[in-house]
Amino acid sequence: xxxxxxxxxxxxxxxxxxxxxxxxxxxxxxxxxxxxxxxxxxxxxxxxxxxxxxxxxxxxxxxxxxxxxxxxxxxxxxxxxxxxxxxxxxxxxxxxxxxxxxxxxxxxxxxxxxxxxxxxxxxxxxxxxxxxxxxxxxxxxxxxxxxxxxxxxxxxxxxxxxxxxxxxxxxxxxxxxxxxxxxxxxxxxxxxxxxxxxxxxxxxxxxxxxxxxxxxxxxxxxxxxxxxxxxxxxxxxxxxxxxxxxxxxxxxxxxxxxxxxxxxxxxxxxxxxxxxxxxxxxxxxxxxxxxxxxxxxx
Amino acid sequence: xxxxxxxxxxxxxxxxxxxxxxxxxxxxxxxxxxxxxxxxxxxxxxxxxxxxxxxxxxxxxxxxxxxxxxxxxxxxxxxxxxxxxxxxxxxxxxxxxxxxxxxxxxxxxxxxxxxxxxxxxxxxxxxxxxxxxxxxxxxxxxxxxxxxxxxxxxxxxxxxxxxxxxxxxxxxxxxxxxxxxxxxxxxxxxxxxxxxxxxxxxxxxxxxxxxxxxxxxxxxxxxxxxxxxxxxxxxxxxxxxxxxxxxxxxxxxxxxxxxxxxxxxxxxxxxxxxxxxxxxxxxxxxx
Numbered sequence: 329x330x331x332x333x334x335x336x337x338x339x340x341x342x343x344x345x346x347x348x349x350x351x352x353x354x355x356x357x358x359x360x361x362x363x364x365x366x367x368x369x370x371x372x373x374x375x376x377x378x379x380x381x382x383x384x385x386x387x388x389x390x391x392x393x394x395x396x397x398x399x400x401x402x403x404x405x406x407x408x409x410x411x412x413x414x415x416x417x418x419x420x421x422x423x424x425x426x427x428x429x430x431x432x433x434x435x436x437x438x439x440x441x442x443x444x445x446x447x448x449x450x451x452x453x454x455x456x457x458x459x460x461x462x463x464x465x466x467x468x469x470x471x472x473x474x475x476x477x478x479x480x481x482x483x484x485x486x487x488x489x490x491x492x493x494x495x496x497x498x499x500x501x502x503x504x505x506x507x508x509x510x511x512x513x514x515x516x517x518x519x520x521x522x523x524x525x526x527x528x529x530x531x532x533x534x535x536x537x538x539x540x541x542x543x544x545x546x547x548x549x550x551x552x553x554x555x556x557x558x559x560x561x562x563x564x565x566x567x568x569x570x571x572x573x574x575x576x577x578x579x580x581x582x583x584x585x586x587x588x589x590x591x592x593x594x595x596x597x598x599x600x601x602x603x604x605x606x607x608x609x610x611x612x613x614x615x616x617x618x619x620x621x622x623x624x625x626x
Numbered sequence: 627x628x629x630x631x632x633x634x635x636x637x638x639x640x641x642x643x644x645x646x647x648x649x650x651x652x653x654x655x656x657x658x659x660x661x662x663x664x665x666x667x668x669x670x671x672x673x674x675x676x677x678x679x680x681x682x683x684x685x686x687x688x689x690x691x692x693x694x695x696x697x698x699x700x701x702x703x704x705x706x707x708x709x710x711x712x713x714x715x716x717x718x719x720x721x722x723x724x725x726x727x728x729x730x731x732x733x734x735x736x737x738x739x740x741x742x743x744x745x746x747x748x749x750x751x752x753x754x755x756x757x758x759x760x761x762x763x764x765x766x767x768x769x770x771x772x773x774x775x776x777x778x779x780x781x782x783x784x785x786x787x788x789x790x791x792x793x794x795x796x797x798x799x800x801x802x803x804x805x806x807x808x809x810x811x812x813x814x815x816x817x818x819x820x821x822x823x824x825x826x827x828x829x830x831x832x833x834x835x836x837x838x839x840x841x842x843x844x845x846x847x848x849x850x851x852x853x854x855x856x857x858x859x860x861x862x863x864x865x866x867x868x869x870x871x872x873x874x875x876x877x878x879x880x881x882x883x884x885x886x887x888x889x890x891x892x893x894x895x896x897x898x899x900x901x902x903x904x905x906x907x908x909x910x911x912x913x
Contacts, residue, residue, distance in 0.1 A: 452691075516732035523686050524747045524798070525720035534746070535735050 353618045363614020369607025376423040384417035388574045397590045407592045410582060415596050418574035422597065425575050426604060429490055429559045430552050436494040438548050441501020446537050448502065449509025450528070460506065466499040471554070472561050479567040486575070489568040493558050497551060504547050508540040542619050549612035553605035560601045576601050634704075636806050636838040637663040637685070641698035644680050644689055644862075655680045655693070657862040657908070663806065667832060667839045669849035669870065671884070672859035673901070678842045681859075682808045686723060687715050703805065721751045724799040725808040729815040730791025734783035734798075741767075741779025744798045751802045766797040770827050789820030793827055800831060806838040814843070825852055846873070846884045858884070861908055880907065 357363055376383070385403070392412035400407040406415040448459035466474070478492035512518060513536070521531050562568035563577025571578065576597040583594025644656040656677040661668070670678050684695045685707065700707040702723065710718070727733035735743055744766060745759035760779075767775035770793040783791055792812060799807065809828065813821040829852070832839045843849050849856055850873040858866045858881050866878040876882060883901035 516727050516729065517735045519688070520727055520733045520795070520798075521735070523688055523719050523725045524802075525716050525718070525750055526746075527716055530750070535738075539737060 356618050357614050360614045360617065362610050363617075366607045366610020366612075366614060369603055370611055373423050373427065373604055373607060376420050377427045380417075380420040380424055384414075384420045386414035386417045388413065388417045388421040389572045390414075397586065397593065399590070400592050400596075406596045407590070409579070409593050410586065413574075415579075415592065418579060419576070419596060419600050422574040422576045422579065422600065423604075425486065425569055425573060426556060426559065429486075429493065430555050430608070432490050433494045433497065433555050434548055434552065436490075437498045437551075438501060438544050440494075441498040442505045442537060442540060442544055444498070445502035445505025445507075446509045446532055446540060449506040450513055450532050450536060452510075452513070456506075459502070463499040463502045466496065467503075469496075471496045472558055475558060475562060476565065476567060479562060484567040484570065486569040486573065489559060489562045492562070493555055496558075497555065500551070501544055501547060504543050505540045508543055509536055512536050512539055546612070546616045546619055549608070549615045552608035552612065556601065556605040556608060635662040635664045636703055637840075638699060638701040639663075639681075639685070639697065640700075642681065642684060642700060643696045644677070644684050644693055646693050655862055656684065659859075659862070659864055661857055661864065661867065663838045663840055665836045665838050666855065667829075667841060667853040669853035669856040670840060670842045670859060671844060671846050671849050671856060673844060673884075675861075676859040677862040678844075678859055679810050680862075682725060682810055682840065682842060685808065686719055686725060687712075688719075717751070720747060720799070720804070721802045722804050723806045723808065724802065724804040725810060726792075726795055726799050726812045728811040730783065730786070730788060730795045731815070733795055734791060736783055738782075739779065740781050740783060740786065740794045740798075744779070744794070744801055747798050748801045762801060763797075766801045767794070769831070770794070770797045770800075771823065787820070788816050789823055792816060792820075792824050796824070796827060796831075800835075803835065804837065806840065807832070808840045808842070810842045811844070812841075813848070814845075821848075846881075847888050860903075863908060865907060879904070 357367075385405075390413060392408070394412065395404075395408055396410055396412040398404050398408040398412075404414050404416065406419065409415055409418070444459050444463065448456040448463075469477075474496045475489075475492040478495055479488050482488045482491070518531055518535055521535050526534075559568060560575075560577035560580070563575040563579075564581045566578070566581065569575035569578055579597040580594045580601070583590070583592075583597070586593050639662070640660050642656055642659040643654070646653045646655060659677075659681055670681065672678050680689060680693075683689045684697075685700070685702075687695070687707065689695055695708075697708055702718070705714075705718075707715075707718075734740065738746075741760070741763050744763045745756070748754070748759045748762055749756070763779055764775040767778050772778045772790070772793065778786065778790065778794060783794075786794060792815075796812070807828075812828070813824055816824060825848075828839070831837070839853075841849060841853055846856075846858075850870050853870050856868050856870055856873060857864055858868070858876075858878065860880055865880050866876060868876050868881070873881075873885070876885065879902050883899070886899040887901055
C-alpha cells in the first residue's frame with residue numbers, strides 16, 4: 329500500500345490536500361451568515377472602487393452651483409452637496425481613497441509590527457526592554473490623538489494621514505508577535521535549529537516569524553475597521569485628504585453645516601463609513617473564527 | 627571498532643563547570659566534569675537534575691541564559707571550544723557535532739515538512755542546489771529506515787508517529803555527517819518497541835560512519851546494553867566511569883543503588899529500593 333503512494337504525483341496530492349484545507353476553511357467561513365454579509369459589504373466596496381469611473385453618473389469634482397443642495401432623487405440619487413457636486417459619484421470615488429488607505433496601512437503595519445515583536449521576543453534582555461518600552465509609549469496615547477498630533481506636525485495630506493495611521497497602529501502587532509515569539513522561543517524545535525548551526529537570523533525568519541503570521545493576520549483584519557474610522561476621523565477634522573478629493577470623512581465635515589435642512593449631505597457619507605467599517609469588522613470576526621480557533625470562544 | 631580506540635579522542639573535557647546565578651545565590655549544575663570521547667558509544671546516566679543535559683549543551687555552547695560555562699579544557703578534534711568565535715561555533719554545530727533531542731513532537735517545526743527541515747540543515751552547511759539537498763534528504767530518510775522516504779519527506783511532523791518522528795530527527799542531525807553525535811534521551815518519549823528500532827538505527831549509523839556517540843539517558847539498564855562505556859553522574863559530578871560489560875561489578879554505592887532500583891519481572895517486590903545519596907560525594911574529587 330505504501331508503494332502505491334510512492335509516485336511522482338505525490339506533490340500534486342499534497343497540493344490537493346492544501347487546497348482541501350483551504351476549501352474546508354472557506355466552507356466554515358461561509359457557514360457564518362454574519363461573515364458572509366461582511367464579505368458582501370467588502371466586495372461591494374471593492375467593486376465600487378474598481379468600477380467608479382464607469383458607475384459614477386457625474387465627475388466627482390464637477391461643480392454645478394445652480395443645482396446645489398438638491399435632495400436625493402431624480403438624476404442625483406443621493407442629491408448634491410453645497411457646491412452642486414453629485415454625492416453618489418463622490419461616494420463611489422471615495423471608496424477608492426478608503427481602500428487605498430486601508431491597503432497601504434496594512435502593508436506597512438503588519439511587517440513592521442511583526443519585525444519589532446519577533447525581534448523583541450526572540451532576543452529578550454535589553455533589546456526587548458527597549459523595543460517594548462517604545463511600543464508602550466505609542467500605546468499610551470489614544471490612537472486618534474496621536475495620529476492627529478503627527479499629521480499636524482508633518483502637514484495635512486492623504487499621504488501623511490496614511491503615515492500617521494501606520495505609525496499609530498503598529499504597536500498592537502508588535503505586542504501580538506512578541507507574545508507568540510516568547511512562547512515559541514523556548515520550543516525544542518528552535519533549540520534543534522540552533523544546535524544544527526542555524527544563525528539567529530535564520531531561526532527567526534524561518535522558524536518563528538511564519539508561526540506568528542496567522543495571529544498578526546487575524547489582528548489585521550479586525551483592525552481594518554478601525555483604520556477606516558481613523559481615516560474618516562482625520563478627514564473629518566481636515567487633516568486627511570484635502571478638499572477637492574471626495575474623502576468620506578471630509579464630505580461629512582462639509583455636510584455638518586447643513587445638517588438640519590439638508591441632512592443627506594452628511595448622512596450619505598456617514599452611512600458609507602458605517603457600512604465599510606461594519607463589513608471589515610464582520611469579515612475580521614469570521615476570519616478569526618476560522619484561522620484562530622483558540623480565540624473564537626467556541 | 628571498539629578495540630582500536632583512537633589515541634587522539636574526538637572530544638576531551640576537563641574540569642567543566644556550569645553555574646546559574648540566581649536570586650538565592652548560584653546554582654552549580656555541573657561541577658568539574660572530566661571525560662574523553664573517542665569513536666565509541668559513551669553512555670551518560672544520572673537522575674533528573676544531575677546535569678547530564680547541561681553537559682551536552684555546554685559542549686555546543688547552547689547553555690540557556692544566564693548560565694556561565696567554564697572549563698579547564700574543552701577540546702574537539704584539536705579545536706579549543708572555549709576560544710572559538712561564535713561564527714566558527716555555528717559552523718561546528720550540526721556539521722561536526724550534532725545533537726538529538728528528547729521528543730520529536732516538540733523538536734520538529736510543526737509547520738514545515740520533514741523533508742524541508744532536513745534539506746534546510748544540509749543547505750545551511752554545504753553549498754549546493756536544492757535538488758541535491760532533496761536527493762540527499764531522501765537518501766538519508768531511507769537510511770534511517772523509512773520504507774517510503776518520499777512520503778516521509780512530504781509529511782508534516784504531526785503526520786508521523788513518535789518513532790518515525792525520532793528517526794526523522796536523527797536523519798536531520800546526521801545529514802551533515804557529524805563526527806560526534808549527542809543523543810539527549812533520544813528514546814525516553816518513545817514506547818519500547820519503537821525504542822529498539824531507533825536504537826538499532828543509531829547503532830548502525832555509529833558503527834558504519836565511525837562517529838563518537840554521547841548517549842544521555844536515565845535508564846541504566848538500557849545504557850548498559852547499548853553503550854561501550856558508562857559515566858554515572860550525580861549532582862553535577864561524575865561519580866564513576868565503568869565499562870558497560872562490567873556494570874554488574876560497579877563499585878560505587880550510587881551506581882549499585884541505581885542498579886538495584888531496576889524493576890525485575892521475576893521477583894515480586896513489595897518494597898521499592900531506595901537509591902542511596904551521600905552529601906560527601908559532592909566533595910569527593912571525581913575518579
